[in-house]
Amino acid sequence: MDTVLTILAVDNQRAVTTSLRYVFAGPRYEVTTAESGQAALAEISARTDLFDVIIVDYKMPGLTGLELVDAIKRRGAGGKIIVISAHLSSEVRESFERLAVHAVFPKPFDVAQLRSAVDRIAA
Numbered sequence: 001m002d003t004v005l006t007i008l009a010v011d012n013q014r015a016v017t018t019s020l021r022y023v024f025a026g027p028r029y030e031v032t033t034a035e036s037g038q039a040a041l042a043e044i045s046a047r048t049d050l051f052d053v054i055i056v057d058y059k060m061p062g063l064t065g066l067e068l069v070d071a072i073k074r075r076g077a078g079g080k081i082i083v084i085s086a087h088l089s090s091e092v093r094e095s096f097e098r099l100a101v102h103a104v105f106p107k108p109f110d111v112a113q114l115r116s117a118v119d120r121i122a123a
Helices: 014-023 037-046 065-075 090-098 111-122
Strands: 005-010 029-034 053-057 080-085 103-106
Touching: 005 014, 005 037, 005 111, 014 029, 014 111, 029 037, 037 065, 053 065, 053 111, 065 080, 065 090, 080 111, 090 103, 103 111
Parallel strands: 005 029, 005 053, 053 080, 080 103
Antiparallel strands: none
16 A cells, blocks of 8 residues: 555634545544644644644634744654745735745645655655
């Protein structure tokens, strides 16, 4: 059997995390969802292994996506990070690039491109 990719999907909109569960349904993927940055950090802390890919929204209450990515990096919590957001100004995009995220997608995102990016960066 192929390796199972573990994915953490973080978005305060339940419809988005539900969609991501659907996009990555199947035996090749294991998807955990979190509806806030704080919940994502709790999921990361509760694991003994690292997520392969972390998909993060930018605009969330509490911790923004930028703050969450920074916290993940400072903790050494690993995982390749993909950002999806409807609020991607050039300044926000540059801020994520400085944090060395692996891909940035505007919402609405192309499902095939997102799935391809996950497979590519997790390889």
